[in-house]
Amino acid sequence: MASHAEKKLTPSRILIYATLLLACVAYLIPVFIMIITSFKTTGDIRSGNLMSFPEVWSVDAWIKAWSSACTGVQCNGVSGFFWNSIKMAVPAVLISTALGAINGYVLAKWRFRGSDIFFSLLLFGCFLPFQVILLPMAATLGKMGLANTTTGLVIVHVVYGVAFTTLFFRNFYVGVPDALIKAARLDGAGFVTIFVRILLPMSVPIIMVCIIWQFTQIWNDFLFGVVFASGDSQPITVGLNNLVNTSTGVKEYNVDMAAAMIAALPTLVVYVLAGKYFIRGLTSGAVKG
Amino acid sequence: MAQLQLKGIRKTYGNAVQETLKGIDINIESGEFLILVGPSGCGKSTLMNSIAGLETVTEGSILIDGRDVTHAEPKDRDIAMVFQSYALYPTMTVRENIAFGLKIRRMPKEEIDAEVARVAKLLQIEPLLDRKPSQLSGGQQQRVAMGRALARRPKLYLFDEPLSNLDAKLRVEMRTEIKRLHQRLGTTIVYVTHDQIEAMTLADRIAVIKDGELLQLGSPKEIYERPSCRYVASFIGSPAMSFIPLKVERDGGNLRASLRSADDDQMYVPLPEKLAAYEGKEIHLGIRPEHITQPLAHKAGQEATSSGKFRIEVTEPTGPDVMALIRINDTEVHCRLDPDHTVDPGEPAELMIDLSRAIYFEAGKEARIDV
């Protein structure tokens, strides 16, 4: 909208640009600080300030954060946590996306008595404050022998992620004309064939949205990680938190920032590469939820 | 009621390479109903938005009642506009929609109420006044959109495809209603449509635009009978005018051309003497379907009419007429037949060709040959 004819630089337009630019700076500064701090030496931090560039650019903090910083009693850096996160996120993302696609397909194109009610009930999962399921989930995982395992975390993320993925796929498939499904049925295609041969090939965009959304959510999760995992299965967010809030020794902000960068990089990279899918997931998840 | 002058309007959008309007000159008389027609994307909406001040023009000037408003804000032009999508304010009731422009102009409350009542009565939307746009049907929304434009009694009304989103029956009804309104209020109207029937029925004058250029400006009759170029000729009229290639020959004193049917029957038609310059060359004859008919007693023997046998390829009964397709000089030609005389597809029929209203074009050229 806003079809004002003038595109010349009037004073009011300069003001608009200035405000927008100022906001850009405000949003960017924390990450800017994070980056320059992570390349400083401990001495640099004491002598300089937040916005000063490092005297010498040093990767020591990064190396320490990755391999030797203390995260509680252990001092092996966050590398182990990083790999845990990958081992947890990849299967959880794939499984929840696959389940969501199938659910969305049924809920949009093969509705039956009660399927709409089921959908509403499932949607509540998007709003659930997870605190309310922590205790029973912990007990159940314990009973199943999955407490403190990556498998356990994968299961938890699938169970509570599937509400979102189902929502994404259902809304996408609702937009596919019913006539297409009818035509395929007349051609003799059944439930599975229609899904695999007709719908899946056209679902690439929504699969992207789903994967990116789920990856961001699962990678960034802290609550499940801190409650359901311990020691050698904890994800990167827990590792970072342990590193930052560990009370032994002097506080090394450069190492903290390097570790934070390590934790942030995968999702930031995904955002920079596929931001439009991320934003689409964000807005559709919120508006329709 | 006002006079509108468009002088050499040019417009290039900021982000576009192509010029959208390429110098449009039109004078619109006070009280005139001017229709802009043209294919989609030819710049009709751009021209309307420029008149309204919603877009700035790159060159040229716009005068309303002699006052230059080229650089005036929309609100200072005293114009009302009806949009194709109706553009009703979704959060306001019908009443508030109509009153909005009046409120902005700080009209006293009683006067606003009176004006809303007048417009509602005029358009018969009184029962709808307290509804929201989302609670109205398409036709009702269209009425409200017109009501909003009528309320301010501006100098000039702009209608940008106001009926395009209505179904066929409502469109015809509203067309009549708009015509009646114009006759009653005598306002100056610029009206965009791509529907040529709307153009023919409503307009005092029609402006045909293509690719940002004004091809022809004239009364519906002029546009229909004396189209300035091949494009206008084919754009107006349905089914469209047929263009038959033929060779200008001289037989004794008179110019003539031969028409060959699909069965290789030959007949000769007389051509006007003004085509003498094209003797021996190929030209195109433009003829409308209603000028190829079954033999009509009252036209028989007139100078411009001739008859011949043509095989009917396809017939399309429309009710009042039967449209038929024949082939002359290897070109498909539409003709309009009387439904009472049965013709059978595939069979030859005796047809009369009346060239008194025919027009001629140089082969491969747009412009009409003046005869």
Added chain:
Amino acid sequence: MAHSGVVSETTSQPARGRLTQRLQQWLPKLALAPTAAMALVGIYGFMFWTGVLSFTGSTFLPSYEFVGFDQYVRLFGNARWLTACTNLAIFGFLFIFCCLAIGCFLAILLDQRIRNEGVIRTIYLYPLALSMIVTGTVWQWILNPSLGLEKLMHDWGWTSFQFDWLTNPNMVIYTIVIAAVWQASGFVMALFLAGLRGIDPAIINAARVDGASLPRIYLRIVLPSMRPVFFSSVMVLAHIAIKSFDLVMAMTSGGPGYASDLPAMFMYSFTFTRGQMGLGAASSIMMLAMLLAILVPYLYSELRGQRNG
């Protein structure tokens, strides 16, 4: 619920066996079964289970000796819980208000045919891709009382500048607001921008022809039609506020003392570090109640709105 899908349930197919036909009919339901089981157990079963626990005297391990509403009585007698709730009220209100104000403002500015809009939008939104733990870590450093913002200002010549909110029990909750707004306001901007883009440009043109000025067009026409966006933003932000846990954990761990506790933080520490499972369960049920208190009216008005067309 009518079965209004594409499929009529009685397709008369010859021979080929009733079994395949049966299977075709059951396949959709079968496909939903795993999710149905997960949702039933994982959402509703576990919710119920937590509800049961909140009426027991469970400590380190679940026990099923029922104590009625005792845990709830204890909860509301607990100063730390009350602080957490007060903090949530302050945090929730300021967080939602600031996000809406900033998000809406930036969206309107961005909607003025801005060059490089895509780049700017990307910048406003990237914090959302970060984990709250990362956000908390960064802001903890920026707001660090000795080496952070304060030192920067001193270095830049404003020597009297003092900023100790992070260690000041009365102000610490506002630091969490700052970090949370930094992270989530871009999201509101995206929602509003999408809403603004959904408005028919002809409506704005109509208003301009009607003579309305730009501020008036926004106040009278554009913003009123943003109502649904406004409500869904509030919904999502309130949801984030109630669940907020990671950010507090990373920035302050609830400190100093428990001055920056939020209910989610309270629930975690009582349940998992202090072994007061019954009390923790009761607090989580209260969090659920808070969520329902905003969700139910929202859904109610949504559904009613849909019915009224």
